[in-house]
Amino acid sequence: MRLTWAYNKYIGSFILGETFMFMTFRQKIVLLTALSVLLSSIAIVSTVYSKSAKEMKQEAIKVLAGDTRLVALKFQGAYDHIRNDTYIAANATAIEEIVNIAKNNKQSKDALPLWKKRLEDSFISIMKKKPYYTQMRFIGYHDNGREIVRVNHNDTGYERVKDTDLQYKGKEFYFEQAAALGYGEDYFSKITYNKEHGVVDPEKVPTLRSVVPVFDSKGDKFGFIVINVDYRLLLITQYRDIKPQKNTYIINEYGDYMEYSPKLGLLDLVLSGADQDSSLQHLQNPTAKERDEYFVETTDKIIYTVKINIAPNMADNFLRAVLIVPKREVLHSTSEVLYSIYILSVIMVFVSVLFSIIISHFLTRSLIKMSKELSHAADLRDYSLHDLPVNQNDEIGQIARAFDVLADELNKQRTG
Structure with a gap:
């Protein structure tokens, strides 16, 4: 298996190398420019997406925490009213x-x-x-x-x-x-x-x-x-008052709960069923039961829970408000940013290719001209070169001057 992989890698590298060798200088410039811009865009996209996803997730958790606390306060208020009515009667x-x-x-x-x-x-x-x-x-x-x-x-x-x-x-x-x-x-x-x-x-x-x-x-x-x-x-009365927009559970210490689903609406009360619901199983952890407020992140959900003490003199008399949002909703804005960056990257690559074609034309024009002049001289066996870019101050000019000197030497040998 390793030999096959190494062989395939070698063959692939060889083919790419051979292909690159037979490309024109202009094509190489365009290709290298496009690859540079593409790799830079990928690096930028990865960095921006990672940072944006982290920041947006943190912001979403803050919003989710605030919404969960508001739901908790609503239900705590309902219990407080019941308690107050009982004291008034007493x-x-x-x-x-x-x-x-x-x-x-x-x-x-x-x-x-x-x-x-x-x-x-x-x-x-x-x-x-x-x-x-x-x-x-x-x-x-x-x-x-x-x-x-x-x-x-x-x-x-x-x-x-x-x-x-x-x-x-x-x-x-x-x-x-x-x-x-x-x-x-x-x-x-x-x-x-x-x-x-x-x-x-x-x-x-x-x-x-x-x-x-x-x-x-x-x-x-x-x-x-x-x-x-x-x-x-x-519970129905309180749910109707708060009009939740997210998947919401109210669960007591005995595992009785009622769920509101944005898709299905308000579902019926379930007695002692929290340990059977996958979204609530994290509450069965003994450590989690003692915590007043926390969030849980799964592969596809973010879950926030707030504990509500409904009887000050009894620690085990409590409710929990649980709000759940799909991760895809949390990262929806990030996906939009990522899509925009992708579009911008494609535009950048396209513009860079056009720009590199123009630049490569100017860079290779003298080389092409010199190549034609040398080919013409070789065909005619006449080494008098009249159209070399000897006045250029770059490397191409150096090569042209070297060829010019060489041509003069050849001509002297022929006439001597």
Whole structure:
């Protein structure tokens, strides 16, 4: 194999050498000029493209980072509103009165229905501003987590749940998580399908729960305010507000995500599917999970991600905003620059060839003239040379003068 390669290389070099040897001087000038310009153009194109590609990629990453942060802020703002609504409900006067009645510290229990109704009114007022709130509840800490007040939001409007239909939630996972909360702390649950009386709701609404504890006047835990959020509708609402232009993912710590694709539009919510999506697999790296902000570059994509802490008191309560752009989009402007340079290079080569043809004509004119004169003298056996460029001060003039001297010597020999 090596011998064959060496042989082919030798033959190729020989052929090129022979071809060059049989070219006229004028052709050699044109060829060498064209090759010089072509090689220079290639070097310039390579340098400019490399530098431009690097600078444009860095600029694109900066823009992508800014867009990702804006998306992250939008979704963080949505969670902040949910948290604020939960705190507002937890600090309502009706809550305080219900707690005091239950502790027998203020009024008779005859006033309890009135304060429950006022709390229901407060819940409805909050829910009307957020179409993705499906339930608001006041759940007791004791008595196996029995609901004290509950309002449902369904297709018919806002339903005030009767006392006889209130449920026990002490065995629900979010109740157990919320039991560890202290004063001023809050909690967002993982996404699960909503349950009624321990059975998954047939509508299978993916539900996020915002929980804030309620304490009595002595600082003892009395219960919780819980807002149920239709997580799919929450994400859809935020996506519609931000109107993304790039491929965008919102993913939580449990791997639930919703994707917006510029080609396909907003795709459905996927529960616990991040490890199956090739664009999100980099998030499964333990080191990546701890980082707040970074970018990943693959062969065909640039991926930027920003971590959003949604519960200050719980480090593992977070979202990630992920934006993805194809590399070809990032380097599109670079390709346009490269195309322009290519066109300019072709023009430069063409102009250089024309220029070298003109220059070579002037450079070789004297040589051609001298060649004809010498050929004519050789044919006639007359060495009297009258038309040599002996007055030129360059190398051609030196050769002409040397031939002139030689011709004089030959003529003297003939006549002598």
